[in-house]
Amino acid sequence: MTFNGKAVFDGKAVVVTGGGTGIGRTTARGFAEQGARVLVVGRTAARLADTAEGLRGILPLALDIADPDAPATIVDTAVREFGRLDVLVNNAGVVRDSAGAQEMVATNLLAPLRLAEAARPHLAETNGVIVNVSTSIGQRGWPMPGGALYAALKSALESLTRSWAVQFAPDVRVVAVAPGPIATPIGLHQGLTPEQNAALKEALVAHVPLKRIGQPEEVAFWITQLARPEAAYTTGVVLPVDGGAVVG
Numbered sequence: 001m002t003f004n005g006k007a008v009f010d011g012k013a014v015v016v017t018g019g020g021t022g023i024g025r026t027t028a029r030g031f032a033e034q035g036a037r038v039l040v041v042g043r044t045a046a047r048l049a050d051t052a053e054g055l056r057g058i059l060p061l062a063l064d065i066a067d068p069d070a071p072a073t074i075v076d077t078a079v080r081e082f083g084r085l086d087v088l089v090n091n092a093g094v095v096r097d098s099a100g101a102q103e104m105v106a107t108n109l110l111a112p113l114r115l116a117e118a119a120r121p122h123l124a125e126t127n128g129v130i131v132n133v134s135t136s137i138g139q140r141g142w143p144m145p146g147g148a149l150y151a152a153l154k155s156a157l158e159s160l161t162r163s164w165a166v167q168f169a170p171d172v173r174v175v176a177v178a179p180g181p182i183a184t185p186i187g188l189h190q191g192l193t194p195e196q197n198a199a200l201k202e203a204l205v206a207h208v209p210l211k212r213i214g215q216p217e218e219v220a221f222w223i224t225q226l227a228r229p230e231a232a233y234t235t236g237v238v239l240p241v242d243g244g245a246v247v248g
């Protein structure tokens, strides 16, 4: 994909959290294929190496974003290695039951909060963008055990998106995408068996008017689109990418 005859993100620097699998991996590779240098962050080095495979623009950084020091390390690494920061994608997220509530709060809410604060001055220098990854479930109730806190934290991330869009303007844009059920390993990472995972996806698809699971590429497409220069007048929005789940 090109813009004015060159790759849109040539010379741009991007951070993608949770870039070792799923939506984050596809997003990181999408930015790199369009010219960006991308710092991919996750806890599992082997997954990050798979994301970087065959793409010179991708730099892996293995750490836990729930560590209070991690956001500063991530931003410092990106700026040191790339000399700038243009896009922060707050993508990493986990689904846990109430025994894992603290991990979920630290990963899904506090880490994006600290990352946004650490990245803001650097993004302001480049008129950069924060893209937060929410969920269509954040806008409705979730009947599955453990889902209520997950949904609440995503609702909070959407609220932060709107507040930051106002507070960080005019230098930094802040947007979010809200995917419906997407074909990623998130259920397996949650500890579901393959059978439980398939049953969960089937139950979620019942609420999707388009009657299918989405693909990571269908979410990564919008994350990269929202970071493009043509999207420069768009901030504070949460874009559903959910097969119509929110309106169905």
Ligand SMILES: NC(=O)c1ccc[n+]([C@@H]2O[C@H](COP(=O)([O-])OP(=O)(O)OC[C@H]3O[C@@H](n4cnc5c(N)ncnc54)[C@H](OP(=O)(O)O)[C@@H]3O)[C@@H](O)[C@H]2O)c1
Pocket: 017, 018, 019, 020, 021, 022, 023, 024, 041, 042, 043, 044, 047, 063, 064, 065, 066, 091, 092, 093, 094, 107, 133, 134, 135, 136, 178, 179, 180, 181, 182, 183, 184, 185, 186, 187, 189
């Ligand atoms: N798939 C869906 O149906 C769906 C729907 C709506 C929204 N979402 C959202 O989309 C985002 C991406 O999820 P996904 O579906 O692509 O699932 P995924 O494949 O499980 O991706 C999540 C990634 O985050 C990383 N991660 C988790 N905790 C981390 C931590 N503390 N520090 C660093 N990295 C961490 C995981 O890697 P490591 O375990 O190796 O660290 C993993 O690669 C999440 O925010 C999720 O809530 C997903």
